[in-house]
Amino acid sequence: MIKPTLAAALTLAALAAQFPAQAAEPVIGLITKTETNPFFVKMKEGASAEAKAKGAKLLSGAGKTDGDNAGQVAAMENMIAAGAKTILITPSDAKAIIPAIKKAQEKGVMVIALDSPTDPQSATDALFATDNYKAGVLIGEYAKAAMAGKPVKIATLDLFPGHPVGAQRHNGFLQGFGLKSNDAKNNELARPAEVVCMADSFGDRAKGQTAMENCLQKNPDINLVYTINEPAAAGAFNALQKSGKDKNVMIVSVDGGCDGIKDVTAGKIAATSQQYPLKMAAMGVAAGVDYATTGKKVSGYTDTGVTLIAAKPVAGIDSKDTKVGTDLCWGKK
Structure with missing residues (x-):
């Protein structure tokens, strides 16, 4: 075996120092x-x-x-x-x-x-x-102000049983509307008398439409709909439109995605809490x-923010318009 000369070894060492091995990418x-x-x-x-x-x-x-x-x-x-x-x-x-x-x-x-x-x-x-509870509170406060004291019959299109986000948004919405919700335990969904129908949508448009259709069969006088997210809201609107009730029912939701903001602009959703x-x-x-x-x-919890987006401002409620919602939808740069 041929051993490297001292000069060669020094040269190799110098090259190694000049070009160190690159660390593996995370x-x-x-x-x-x-x-x-x-x-x-x-x-x-x-x-x-x-x-x-x-x-x-x-x-x-x-x-x-x-x-x-x-x-x-x-x-x-x-x-x-x-x-x-x-x-x-x-x-x-x-x-x-x-x-x-x-x-x-x-x-x-x-x-x-x-x-x-x-x-x-x-x-x-x-x-x-x-803060999903806060997101619910914001749309609840908006709905309360927009309904202006009119009696409500509410349908909630939720996620599915036991999920913390579903419970936080649902209960936050009721709290924002001024309805009793803070007595719900763990991830349970509160149900005051004003909520005449609760259904699971799994955050899905088609399942949201089916859920809304079922709610309308149970109570055709529903005039306010809370949805876990905007795909479920789009499904709810389709069901309302098919039944000829879309002009008389308010839908509020959570997410603030680009398609969701388009639905707010079009009047399908009254207001949504935008996440990023x-x-x-x-x-x-x-x-x-x-x-x-x-x-x-x-470690710990970092709040990434939430903004209420509404097509029509309501007195006493802090919201941003759909142009702002479009510019910020889901945190796009």
Whole structure:
């Protein structure tokens, strides 16, 4: 074997110092509830842009439908196997996902919840999300002022039983309207007498339409509709329009997506509480890169903001118009 000369060894050492081995790019996972909901499409867009800007590799996955915990668990296991050191997740099942999160954390993976907390919230290292209760309060206050003392018969198109975001938005809406809601325990949905129909929409347009049709069969005099999100609101409007009731029923919602703001502009939705999923995802990726490079974890809850968007302002209620809503929809840059 030929040994390198001293001069050659020094030359190699100098080259190594001049061109050090490049550290492996941080691997970050993003797991959303579904791949098709525009809210999560925007979230993935924000994560992808931030990962590219910071030199990280983004892995993405989702459940087949909202509520598909098994799909999210499988995505998490695949991401850990692929080397992810941070996983961002919007939990479909706030309790059932916790064992998978614990397994990830035991392997040194930081887990950050986006938009939806786990139950308990402390199961993840951190949460970047809207204050969903406040989002509900804002549209409840708007609806109360816009109805101007008129008696109401309310339908609520909720997410599905037991989900914290669904409960927070629902109960916040009732509280904002001035109806009793703060006695609901854990993730239960309050139901004062004014709520004549409650139905699960799973945040889906088609299921929202079916839910609204069923509510109208039970009580055709419904004049106010709360929906968990804007796809469900679009379904509710279709049902109302088919029954000839769309001109006499107010719909309020949450999310503030670009399509949702178009529906506010068109008068299909009276008001919506706008969230910023692109911001949530970008912050999550930035925290993941920081963890990969410094070992520092984020912790606790970070409020990513909410804004009431309405086509028609109401006295005493702070809102922004649809131009502002369009400019800001879901945190686009």
